[in-house]
Amino acid sequence: MPLVSTSSPSGAQATPRIIEVAPERLSAWLAGFAERHGGEPPRGVPHSVTAPDGVVARFDYFDHDPFGVILVRRGGYAVGRVRNGRLLLHKVGTRYVQGKTAAGGWSQQRYARRRENQADELVTAVADHAARILVDLAHVAEETGEMPVGGIPVTPGLVVGGDRQLVGNVLSDKRLTSLRDLPRRSLYDIGDPNRAVLETAVKRATAVRISLGETP
Structure with a gap:
């Protein structure tokens, strides 16, 4: 190289x-x-x-294991739970969120409200899946008590990517409080989340x- x-x-x-x-x-x-x-x-x-x-x-x-993945953009989302480099659970989906418009007046305001509502629905959907798939992630290390060869306890982590603001909105959900302080790796340069992008994110997370x- x-x-x-x-x-x-x-x-x-x-x-x-x-x-x-x-x-x-x-x-x-x-x-x-x-x-x-x-x-x-x-x-x-x-x-x-x-x-x-x-x-x-x-x-x-x-080098965290297990770790969760939350990827979200206005075109879709992906949530996954990874152990030993393998996806154990995941959910990938699409949610339409309109782009910005140059229109003015009342039309622009209605459009902006609709767009905001769509973004809120996207955030709620992703938070729902994250709460289901990752809710106990922060407590896994305490339960397993695993210890690698280097002598440092294995701890869980979190990988996030996509739209920074949307990711922040997802993590602000009170059900995900335990995830906020986990060691984190950011992949904000990823494309619209799908299964292939999720698998690439898993590989990049451990790089x-x-x-x-x-x-x-």
């Missing part, structure tokens, strides 16, 4: 480049990083690596996020 420069022509520091690597490919990626930028591949589970040429890689892990930049 070629490295894209993270500094602008003027010398100002640019936004780091973010890539996602599947956990099983991380060792190979680290070996390639060392080959491209010098030094030796780090051992163990790295959180930050600085190469001799000044390139810095920072690692963000989402290692690597931020590539340069030393100041």
